[in-house]
Amino acid sequence: MDSTRSLYKRHRYPAEIIAHCVWLYYRFALSLRDVEELMLARGIVVSYETIRAWCAKFGPEYARGLRRRAPEPGDTWFLDEVFVKIGGIRKYLWRAVDQEGNVL
Structure with missing residues (x-):
């Protein structure tokens, strides 16, 4: 201390x-x-x-x-994909997640 x-x-x-x-x-x-x-x-x-x-x-x-x-990433990864329209233009957002839900 x-x-x-x-x-x-x-x-x-x-x-x-x-x-x-x-x-x-x-x-x-x-x-x-x-x-x-x-x-x-x-x-x-x-x-x-x-x-x-x-x-x-x-x-x-x-x-x-x-x-x-920080937690170690798991063996299996998943890709979350979202499609949104912003100002009339379609945008794609991605994030990788392991099997426990930790964002990579």
């Missing part, structure tokens, strides 16, 4: 808030402004520019940890 605290030394916000913002950004692929709005909904006023700086500084370590914990 002491080494975690030293990572966030001399920052205005507590380590839990910084870690939560960076985790939200990398875990759910949100925009910086989305993370800013989520934190504002929790009563924490922090600018998207501050979140960007935190993600640049602490983000690579979080991203490595999330990739390490």
Whole structure:
């Protein structure tokens, strides 16, 4: 815990808030402004520019940890295909899914 605290030394916000913002950004692929709005909904006023700086500084370590914990893809893959019309033009959307439903 002491080494975690030293990572966030001399920052205005507590380590839990910084870690939560960076985790939200990398875990759910949100925009910086989305993370800013989520934190504002929790009563924490922090600018998207501050979140960007935190993600640049602490983000690579979080991203490595999330990739390490990602589930291994299964042996069987399926292709989901959706056809939608946007502005009168037909678009095709695909995603690959393994047998347990994990998106590849």
